[in-house]
Amino acid sequence: MKPRIGVTGGIGSGKSTVSERFAQLGCAVIDADEIARGLTLPGGAAIAAIQEQFGAHFITHEGALNRAQMREAVFQDPGAKQRLEAILHPLIQRSIFDRYAHACEHSAAKVVIFDIPLLAESQQWSPRLDQVIVVDCEERTQLARVQARSQLSAEAVAAIMAQQASREQRLRKADWVIWNETLSLQALGDEVLGLYNELIAVLPLQH
Template sequence: MKEPLRLGLTGGIGSGKSTVATMLAECGAAVIDSDAISRATTASGGVALPAIVATFGPQMLGADGALDRGAMRQLVFGDTSARHRLESIIHPLVSQEVDRQAKLATDSGKTCLVFDVPLLVESGARWRGKLDRVLVIDCPAETQIERVMARSGIGTEEVQRIIDAQASREARLSAADIVIYNGAGVSLPALRESVQSLLPSLGL
């Protein structure tokens, strides 16, 4: 059986990456969402929680039994060693589940596996070695800010902080094999057209 194409999909917050992932899924790709998998490991009953409690203490759990994301964010924000300890717990678990989902999709005959990875560029070789190509959804920072403020109701400064913590636009573009531009003037039908123009090269 021919191996499916393994496509990494990434883009900054507010770029439209999730919209493109949905369009690719509608066209027959198997979308494997690493962010959703990561969140599931720290939800109530998640597989990462015992190790997190053993490493950081029970105060890192919220009343609902899930990871207290605010408390953990505060802890790791200025403490690189704490962030590395957290990553050493979560990353192997995410990798296992990604591999499991990829195998299921391959066994079911999918010809294109889309790995939706928000921090693909930031993760360096950890992801790049698993992929045949990288698709970047690109747009200017001012468009990102407008979209995130409109959907989330958070302020300009907070959105800018998130953008600053992610890879730069230039770094993402330099890592790309394929780029779809999705700036402010791009309509949903035009974005869909851009996605559909890629389908033959993706085996879809």
């Protein structure tokens, strides 16, 4: 079994950039968001259950999840978020561990990165991971980064952040913290390289 390293962080923290850098270093990366998107594309395994639970107007003409419609429903009704998660989370978890088993058998990677945005919101992940890396920055920095890359208003971004774990909750899960407040892309990449070398030194590796 290869070491399982969780990477998490709030929206706009730079978590995805960190995971991409780990991939460049030869790690196998399992992206929970990418899996979730696949489940809600046309023909995705979650579409039928979402339509049954929420109605046909939550599905686009192409057969994908209507993300804008679902985002509005979730913001207005916390129960909608719970119903959606009850559909998606078991499918995501199954896919993640299928991919992990495949990486253990077929990948030359020394470690497997589990890129999980909502790691701190769930009690299930910490016992299943060997180490957890939290990518952290100030909340105002998260807000500015997300607005700069999207068409979302400050209010919409703040609403997304409010539904995620707090910085303090994430940091309580951390074995390692990458403080990504003022780092350039090059400096962030160097931080990840240094952390990767430390992980290789301290973790028992599969041979």
